[in-house]
Amino acid sequence: MSAVRLWNFLCSLKLAIVLASAAVALLVVGSLYMPSRPSLFGAMDRMPLGQWYAQAWSQQPEAVWWVPAMGILIILLGINTLCCTLDWLFRLKSRWRKTGEYLLHLGFVLALAGYVWGSFDGFRNEGMRIAVGQTVAIPSFPGHYLMLEDVEIFRRTPRAIPDAASTMVLLRGDTQISRYQIRTNDPLIHGSLVVVPLSFSQAAAGIRAQISGVGAVDLLPGAVFALDGGATLTIHDFYPWAMRRPDGSVFPRGENPVRPALELELNNPDRLIWRGWYFPQDGLPPELAEAGVRLRPVDLVYRPIGLFTVNSDPGAPLALAGGIAMTAGVFICLFSFYSKRARGDRPEIT
């Protein structure tokens, strides 16, 4: 096959129709597998396509065979569309009136390239739980952290369902690289990274207590209290539902405040007196009582907590460029269509 014939074949309109028809038929067949396997296909949006496919193929190859076939057809359609676009560019002088149509073609190619890129690179983390004041590392994005500064509940209109505005800080190491108040439909976007709010609630974060000589205080992780006699009480950690192993170590069981516990440390100016877990339901540990600490738990302390989707899609900017090209193409096509009709290409029906 000569180079010219090959090029003409790659640019062929009929090839586009054959590929699009085959892709439509395959999608119809493939989508028949989807309703009966919600857990398998429901995970498709929770991770990049390449990662999902590697898992899905190992679990149920008989249900996902069509996905790579579909990918090949769509990529071939993309190549065909790209060749058509290049062919148009080479003959732009004589075919400039088709600008709208070919912007649509270009937009499709860009969006497809963006999707392919994002399917094999990037990551998706759905349901990251971050409490106000907490800093968490972003999985799959080494050295980057998210800190939730504040959550404000509001209603857009008096009848509207409540929404949350979360002030989120993106950190690279200790350096703040972005700070944004994110809301539903208004995410934090930084390069390929997007942080989207999913829902919000509140979670037990510590214990409100009366300490003799100090008063009413919130025992939250990181807090330090100076006690009578120069001793200090440090709060290291809090589990809303803590369990103790036979060896005495403590581990978190869940987020519901079923059996809360605080990890405390009591120090004199010159030495450590005690460090361990305090379960209010079991009473004050004898070491603390003997050291003269009088602590009476009053209530749980709650703080707002947000659930977030944190995704990185390096192909998204390319897809956006494709979307812009397609939008421009659509409007130019419309203008061109009505111009042609105004020039007399109008069927008359009486």
Next chain:
Amino acid sequence: MTTTLIGVCFAAYIVSALLYIVHLKVRRPAWRRGAFILVVGAFALQTAILGWRWWAAGFLPVTNLFATQFFFSWALAATYLYFELRYRIGGVGLFVIFLNLLLLASVLPRDPALPPLIPALDTPLFTLHVSFSFFGYAFFAMAFSLGTLYLVQRRLSHPLLPTLPQLRKLNEESIFLGFVFFTLCMLAGMLWAYVAWGYWFSWNIKGVWSFLIWLFYAGMCHAKFVRQWQGTGYAVLSVAGFFLVLFTYLGIGLLMSSNHPLE
């Protein structure tokens, strides 16, 4: 009140459909003018209802089955009027009026109460996405009507119906405009999905079938340049495409679990 006014629209569309049918038999301009005036009147009333509900809710009310069917019905009427005013298609668009009547008949027994808007839908991208989608569907419905008529006319060669070249051109225009609106719907949906979910293409069954529809009609926009697909082939594709549209809107929305539920 809303139900009563929708009932008035329903009655007007029924009478106009009857007048158009009479006009197909008895070619008197008065029948046709009467039918047209009734469609315009019903459409104006539907527009007023939609406008009032939009003003009362503070958002375009297209968030449940009642509201989407009413909006789809309004978009169908608008599409019909577009072709009627531009090409005076008359009874050629009867299928669209029948579909409109079916939608309104389904709307009438439902509760017209305006539901509160969930925050995820409180964005202009949602309004654009839904509006463009229903205008796309409406033009595809018109293409179905014209395609069916093309196939009928091919067998009957009836002098009261438009000629095959006229029907073909109208069908192509309908597919083109439907594709334009549906493309805009997909683009608004992509952008909205990205800001709402953090990804711009969803493998949810509705997303997959929407892409399928887009690909199908993109193929049709190309098929009109291939001689074998012009005319009859194109008419058959217009009919088949509308079944895909119906399944995507109603089949998936009502029968399957998707991120576009219709309750």
